[in-house]
Amino acid sequence: MAENCVIVSAKRSPFGKYLGSLSEMEPLDVGVKVAEATLSAPGKNLKENIDQVFVGNCIPSAFETGSVTGRQIGLKLGMDVFTTTVDTACCSPLTALRMALWGMRLGELDSALVIGVEAMSRVPHSSRQLRTGVRIGEVKLPDPIFPINYPGYNSVAVDASDGAEKYDVSKRMLDTFAMGSHLKWADAMKEGKFDDEIVPIKVRKGRNEYLFSQDEMPRPNGNIALIQMLPTVFGAKSTTPGNAPGLNDGASAMVVMTEKKAKSLDLPILGTIVDQAGETDMPSGISWIPAKAIKKVLERNKITIDEIDLIEINEAFAAMPLVSTKILAGGDEQKWYG
Template sequence: MKKVAIVSAYRSAIGSFGGSLKDIEIADLGAQVLETALASKNIPADSVDEVIFGNVLSAGQGQNIARQIAIRAGIPQTASAYAVNKVCGSGLKSVLLAAQSIMLGDNDVVVAGGIEIMSQAPYLSKTSRFGSKFGHITLEDSMLTDGLTDAFNDYHMGITAENVAERYQVSRAEQDAFTYSSQEKAAKAIAEGRFVDEIVPIRLKNRKGETIFATDEYPRLTPIEKLATLRPSFKKDGTVTAANASGINDGCAVLVLMSDEKANELNIQPLAYIEAYATSGLDPALMGLGPITASQKALQKLNKTVEDIDLFELNEAFAAQSIPVVKQLGIDPAKVNVNGGAIALGHPIGASGSRILVTLIHELIKQEKELGLCSLCIGGGQGISLIVSNAQTS
């Protein structure tokens, strides 16, 4: 099979819920990031065979958001495009699908990414089409129903985090300490400009003209003493709070993949290579543990152990699940989310898989490290993991 290279990796800054990205047209956001991903590496738009985007909250966006982004970014109409929904794993699944199509020779160049504007998730009325004969009409929050509620147990993702915390005896103090560390690392990374190389400044139009959005706006470094005063969000006697859970956010990330032969033909220096990947399933009530088996399977494919991996980007859905994932895999915490994770930076669900991969690749290059692993838990009880190598050290 063909060797797959990642030759470009960019993202937008992550917006807060109701923040800077709340009014941008979603296809415009995706197109701005995609245009930069191509132009920065002099990748001809007409070389792209397919465009794949992870996206979860699709109601009201119009047909096939991946196709909309592709056309708006100048990709020829002859290239195909589709969106994929694997909840929190969507943005990484798009990369795996892109890689598989290149390995099998179906495509030479594929754009993969993820996009989500949770601020624009609409309210739904399932009874309005044929009328309500009597009584109230209820509006359903599509973000809650389609993104944040377990379909099997009919409870919020936060309860699955409480289940994991109870199973592994993860204390509130441990979760708050993990949260403070993530926020501290993110604040330091932003202050030092460690994300600048991976972020595409987004042009935002408003009544006053045009502004630029280029810095993650969700991080908020809160004293650990104040974190301890917050009430549990999902269970009266629980340990999961609004602070030690990931945010509700907006953002986009894009990667360009191609065969190693195509990269040589186009004279493009790869950033990273796809080495191994895996997915897994488990009890939906314990969905936060998904990265454990998925990561173990990916490592086994490569005949590697966690000690062989230099950097990890593990999506921080909740501190309650992140802590046991790190412990059960036996990972050195110093290698995990060195610039902070989703608790600090935010979790635009369909985009997060691509976002953590973009960040991982750039950090591998900065640190001149060889191997990186990224992984996410997935609502409904799944996990997804990918191992990449730094092309500039291989």
């Protein structure tokens, strides 16, 4: 049986809004600052105890040197270990974590530093025409982040909306759930729940320098009436700026180890990763893919959904957690939304 894998340290930057506090900062530096804090968080420097670095990043063109992001971060950290950079879009950091866990469960690794970093504000417009020169006519500067879709398929906003419609999740439910997330964030912030995980970042805007220490995107003072007035986007029936994800800048990191390695270093164990799974579907299935992955892990470990106390699903769109949990509830409306 494979040895347990545990989390011994985890940190993140505050997340900046699009063109916000982190927009003028090289994302490589944000990733490095968060990684350094993560490596020193347990009260001892873990740099010498890391076997490999895994980085998830989906838009490398945001970096001044847009290639092998993981290698660049490893070098800036002064680490001479092997690095891996992976792009699976929004799932990139979780895929990086899965790869680290594979290495440990195969016995190849005892430890890993896992990082996720993005800077949507820094993604440049691009032109393939400039390489060979433009003899005549207009120069096109396409935007890699607008719209977000696979060629030949709908925008992800449309796919999320269609999934909600298929499972009879109303726009009001989407808006209400989204507003609830802002309020939950506000409560957690007031209670200091993020204090131990956020790494403040010193930023400069023009002549001003300040310490950026709080997420910029959440809107705790919003209200459901205003959210419901927002127009739908990209031709979607129910997706609006109020129940869809924003574009963000930031980084996160964690150190994972085999339980044996963590205990040998007398490190605190923040959590144990029992199992992991990756699932996908056609782009139109974006809202129910989390349910597929959760079912896969539960079945493999012979656990029922009723034995789970808390399910956390990335709210890329409000449709994801609502559709996926409705599927997991097996049609029991009270269990799902009661």
